[in-house]
Amino acid sequence: MPYKKYMFFILLTFIISLAIFSKTNAMINELPLLGRIVFVDPGHGGRDPGTMYKNLMEKDIVLDISLKLRDTLMEKGAIVYMTRDEDEDLSSRWDERKKRGDLYRRLLMYKDVPTEVYLSIHINNDNESSSHGAEVLYHPINKENERLAKILMKNFENDLKTSRVIKKTDLYMYRNTTIPGVLIECGFLSNSNERYLLQRESYQKKLASSITNSVIEFFN
Numbered sequence: 165m166p167y168k169k170y171m172f173f174i175l176l177t178f179i180i181s182l183a184i185f186s187k188t189n190a191m192i193n194e195l196p197l198l199g200r201i202v203f204v205d206p207g208h209g210g211r212d213p214g215t216m217y218k219n220l221m222e223k224d225i226v227l228d229i230s231l232k233l234r235d236t237l238m239e240k241g242a243i244v245y246m247t248r249d250e251d252e253d254l255s256s257r258w259d260e261r262k263k264r265g266d267l268y269r270r271l272l273m274y275k276d277v278p279t280e281v282y283l284s285i286h287i288n289n290d291n292e293s294s295s296h297g298a299e300v301l302y303h304p305i306n307k308e309n310e311r312l313a314k315i316l317m318k319n320f321e322n323d324l325k326t327s328r329v330i331k332k333t334d335l336y337m338y339r340n341t342t343i344p345g346v347l348i349e350c351g352f353l354s355n356s357n358e359r360y361l362l363q364r365e366s367y368q369k370k371l372a373s374s375i376t377n378s379v380i381e382f383f384n
């Protein structure tokens with residue numbers, strides 16, 4: 165091969181490699197959760213409304229937020245599974261203890277796939293109507309849970325301008341969650357301002373993007 169032609173091929177190979185490299189880099193930047201498996205669990209559903217205020221039910225609000233969360237996670241490249249994407253509970257007609265049956269099946273569902281992060285989405289309630297703010301609870305069964313909880317809480321403080329302390333929980337669901345996973349209480353239905361915000365699409369999207377950014381930070 166003549167020298168000039170030889171140089172041309174080397175140059176061409178170099179340019180193509182550079183293009184593939186920068187394209188891959190751009191993809192990684194745009195899709196920071198590429199291939200990551202996240203399980204989103206909207207609490208309650210079906211016969212179990214969760215906490216309520218008049219006709220407003222936790223099961224409906226957490227489903228709205230979780231569907232938005234699924235979309236924002238997928239936009240960043242994650243593979244997202246959900247315990248439910250409609251108004252249903254997971255108990256069986258044969259379960260003597262319906263709630264336990266429901267929770268048990270949620271556990272089975274996310275253990276059935278190689279879940280890397282489990283996010284349980286709920287809404288809070290308090291006798292004190294001034295209580296407000298998004299809150300994160302974790303069980304120390306996995307040492308990564310506290311780190312995930314801290315990242316989430318820090319981003320909630322920045323994005324939602326609310327401030328609460330991280331708490332530990334010993335609820336059945338979380339003491340059996342061995343992979344990194346936390347309980348996210350998105351706000352209080354018992355607080356009038358937050359009750360209004362939690363129903364708004366813009367606030368639900370804000371919550372979804374704050375949680376998504378926290379998941380990205382967690383994997384980094």
Ligand SMILES: [Zn+2]
Pocket residue numbers: 207208214215222286287
């Ligand atoms: Zn709940």
